[in-house]
Amino acid sequence: MESTTVVPGRRRSRRSLEQWRELLDRFEYSGQTQEQFCAEHHLGLSTFGRWRKRLRRQSPMSSGDGLFVELAQDAPASQSWDVELQLGAGMYLRLRRAGR
Numbered sequence: 001m002e003s004t005t006v007v008p009g010r011r012r013s014r015r016s017l018e019q020w021r022e023l024l025d026r027f028e029y030s031g032q033t034q035e036q037f038c039a040e041h042h043l044g045l046s047t048f049g050r051w052r053k054r055l056r057r058q059s060p061m062s063s064g065d066g067l068f069v070e071l072a073q074d075a076p077a078s079q080s081w082d083v084e085l086q087l088g089a090g091m092y093l094r095l096r097r098a099g100r
Contacts, residue, residue, distance in 0.1 A: 013042075020051045027052075031089065 015023070027037045027048075038045045085093040 021055060023048075024052055024055055029088070 023041065023043070027034070030037055032040070034045060034048060037043070038048050079097075081097050083095040087093060
């Protein structure tokens with residue numbers, strides 16, 4: 001639910017933390033620039049930037065809790081492996097280890 005505060009000559013929406021998270025998730029998958037996304041959703045660019053920065057600081061990536069997992073080192077040196085990470089927007093990170 002969105003509450004609205006009326007300022008003379010201007011209508012302003014106040015969004016909850018969860019609403020901002022949802023908007024920022026939509027932006028990440030939109031493929032749009034910040035300017036395009038903000039114009040489409042009637043958001044102030046500076047407000048959007050402040051919320052984006054604020055929520056990035058609160059994300060698990062910045063807190064370091066549980067983001068990395070130690071892998072077992074008992075695999076034989078001769079074993080090969082491939083790891084592929086889909087980064088979004090058609091980009092992939094591929095790591096390969098050929099068997100010796």
